[in-house]
Amino acid sequence: MTRNILVIDDDPDLRETLVLLLADHAVTVTAVGSGREGLSVLAEGSPPDLILLDLMMPEMNGWQFLEHVRADAALASIPVVIMTAHPDPLPAPVKETLRKPFAGATLLATIARHASPG
Numbered sequence: 001m002t003r004n005i006l007v008i009d010d011d012p013d014l015r016e017t018l019v020l021l022l023a024d025h026a027v028t029v030t031a032v033g034s035g036r037e038g039l040s041v042l043a044e045g046s047p048p049d050l051i052l053l054d055l056m057m058p059e060m061n062g063w064q065f066l067e068h069v070r071a072d073a074a075l076a077s078i079p080v081v082i083m084t085a086h087p088d089p090l091p092a093p094v095k096e097t098l099r100k101p102f103a104g105a106t107l108l109a110t111i112a113r114h115a116s117p118g
Contacts, residue, residue: 003115007031008038009054021104035060039068042075050115051080079114
């Protein structure tokens, strides 16, 4: 079954790379460049199986996005994996942290652990 992943990252090259990589692995990706765009996507359709979230973004950062998602009962149970280059442990209510740069195999293993196919 196909997994549906929402990628939120302000780096267009990373978004494109993730879309191309995951397309070959039965993963449908919706990729946006800010937390606000991510909230719009969540409001428009069915929830994804997993959110891959960058923390440092303009307009609405990952922390602000998480606050909105966790405050909404319909969205709060969606697993969130943080993608960051920040070396320190994160005190966020997330399933896992992917340290940038990460390998494709690491990403796929993370998705397999946290995203239930829809």
